[in-house]
Amino acid sequence: MPRETAKAALAGALTTAMLAVAAQGVTAAPPDRGKSVPVRLLALNDFHGNLEPPAGSSGRMVDENGATVEAGGAAYIAAWMKRMTDRNTLKVAQGDLIGATPLISAAYHDEPSVEFLGDLGITASAVGNHEFDEGYGELKRIMKGGSHPVDGASPAGPWKGAEFTYLGANVLLEDAGKLPDLPGNEILRRIPRKRLDAMLRSHGVPAVPPVAVRKVNGQKIGFIGAVTESTPAIVTAAGIEGLRFERVVKSARFGSRLLKMLGVEAQVLLVHEGDNVTAGRSPDACSTAGDPGGGAGAGTEIATKVDAEIDLVLSGHSHQAYVCEVEDPEDGTRVYSQGGSFGRVISKVDLRIDERSKDVVRSSVKVDNRIVTRDIEPDAETARFVRTWKDRVAEVADRKVGEITADLTRTASRSGESALGDLIADAQLAATREGGGAQIALMNPGGVRADLPYAPDGVVTYGEAFAVQPFGNLMQVVTLTGARLDALLEQQWTAARTAVLQPSASLSYTATLGNPFGDRVSGIEIDGEPVTGTGTYRVAATSFLVGGGDGFSVFTQGTAPWSGPMDLDAFTAHLGSASPVSPPATGRIKLG
Known part of the structure; x- marks a missing residue:
């Protein structure tokens, strides 16, 4: 919650008091500011099944020094993730992990990519528009498990389901009924039934879990997922049959209220919507560009308008890299960022959660868009995994x-x-x-x-x-x-x-x-x-x-x-x- 102004005022008053005591020749005891604990998030967006290092321009990225470098590939993502992971780390994503994928993943309905991301340790991801490419029924199969209804099991055997939770607070069932039986929805059973039912009547019934709660370093942190409102215009009608897509800002408020009911103050929005940027800038620059009409980009508008309860906005969809600080509706500040696409960037987010308020210390939030360069030793186990699927797809290549x-x-x-x-x-x-x-x-x-x-x-x-x-x-x-x-x-x-x-x-x-x-x-x-x-x-x-x-x-x-x-x-x-x-x-x- 945006309490930085109040905190600054309190700090100023305490400093004045300490100086007054010091002027009288008395040593002032430092004020008790409470303790906070570190949390690290490692985020990917718009992976699009690029298990192999992407080729051509899709496999290059401008780094912090303005140099263009080769980037991406599952074995390098895994190697970089291992370098950046500590005991305080959670791994998340912002959608389009699958869909519009290379042959190595697409040939088997993206099961190889979802398996890799699970092995990587991704714990929650927003749905992207491309998660609906093969329809809502196929997305549920990817989440829950089971063989493909037409092609059957892949060479790896029956699909066991994603090891992470897909989230979409603004993806609603057209015909409101009960919550779908999907992994991740069980957390909502902790909310009193009457209160939950009232919220669902007001907002609508999410077709995928709206929120996820994870615990790290003894503290709860909640994630709200949302997808671009343009999904109906950019996905085939068959892909979203039976679904409707609510406004992101409204749905983020719904997700934030759910998290509050679950006792979660530290809140992160994973949203599959973003902005374009000025070309050639550092991935850590705030280089977002407004739309041609002169207004704010879609991602920036969301980042500034979603509830002040939300502490951080991690975005996707536009395939760009940027790190920005925006004002929330209560004049607080929060970070809004995105990490490119195709596995070329890992967004490393370091923050602290106050042990007393259970909330994010906004001033502690730092984001580093780390380019997944190929100048380090690739992860051997992941490299073997990719090679196995490359060999399996050879039959498809001859079709x-x-x-x-x-x-x-x-x-x-x-x-x-x-x-x-x-x-x-x-x-x-x-x-x-x-x-x-x-x-x-x-x-x-x-x-x-x-x-x-x-x-x-x-x-x-x-x-x-x-x-x-x-x-x-x-x-x-x-x-x-x-x-x-x-x-x-x-x-x-x-x-x-x-x-x-x-x-x-x-x-x-x-x-x-x-x-x-x-x-x-x-x-x-x-x-x-x-x-x-x-x-x-x-x-x-x-x-x-x-x-x-x-x-x-x-x-x-x-x-x-x-x-x-x-x-x-x-x-x-x-x-x-x-x-x-x-x-x-x-x-x-x-x-x-």
Whole structure:
């Protein structure tokens, strides 16, 4: 609770009294401030099943000194966690631990990732939007255990269930009934039945446990979980059937009241919602950027508005790293942070809990976003675990996903297009039209990592498709004005480099390469209709590009973001539905 101002006033009064006593030549006894005990939290967010070190830009991070370093991988996460763990440590997470995952995890419905996180010692995690990718029923199976209803048991045998508790105070059942029989809900039985029933009638019945309580160093600390309110717009309807999503601020208040009823004063919000940042800053900087309309980012708004009873806000969803201090509704201060994505950062939180008040000493809260560098010895046991699953997934890698009629290569035409790049853009548009409303798609050429040869028989395996798109980026859609789309396309040519975005067939324009930089694009059309400067258009791209990757900073000015499937899933789905696939003709970009 925000009592720092009162504490400061009391400290000032005591100091004055001590000075007065000292002036009379009497030695003052130090005031009894009460004792506090240390607690450490180690937090991960948006792991997305990256058991192997993520490749490309997904496996790099800017460190505190501004250097870009290789980061991530389960064996390195485990090694760093061991270095940072002491007797006062709890490990938590902020959602999207599964869903949109690489083949090694996705092939077995993310059981390998959940097992790893349990072995790591994660004790509680907010649900993320991607936890609902395969539906609420599948999420419950992951939590409780049991073999997959279609694919059966994995090579490791029947699934035993997660060793940590998923939390979601704002994920509610549409048809209010009794609390689901899920691990973690048993703690609510400690609340008097009439009081709990009244709260559930008022708030709604959570579909997953809303809170968790853990004890460390003799003190209770409570965790409230919540997921982004945009979940209904970024998850398929089937994935959230029977659920509704309440406002995070309201649900955090509900969770805080539950914790108070359970006698817990030290409270942490694990929320799968966050902000974008200014590129290239230290992971420990408060570099959060407001939304394009000038308001606070979604994560900052939550961090400032949730109940003052909540002492710390750990966030996720936006895949960024930052450490901020914000004001709560009672003018107290609290820390609000996030730790990147894909297992590249561990947020180390050190705080103290007052033994008398049982509350967090706000001034003691310190967060260090520690990059999971690969310059230390990886954890041997975890490395063996990852190797086992990599060997098991080899059978999946040989699965046929489609057929092609000729070689699909990255060889660029004079305009900068390639047949393979254009095909990938077409696949990405097909995957984002329905849910994200995409009208065009743009693919960065550096993300196309291998050719797709016809030999020997035109069959494309999952492993071959994975070699083409190995980075595990999410597909996203944002709205750009016509003027911003023009500015984005102009960023393809600079004095430093040329990086031609591969366009879907729905987009055409003229590039006059003899013109000065910034004045090369003209005649932009979408589906044959001219683009206007004030018109708005839905543009699909990978999360790498939408985050401003490869210097395409205009993407970060996009609004109304939507997240969809992994880029590889979009590619393989298109190869299957359009088979046999022929190389598309280039020429979507005309040269002036």
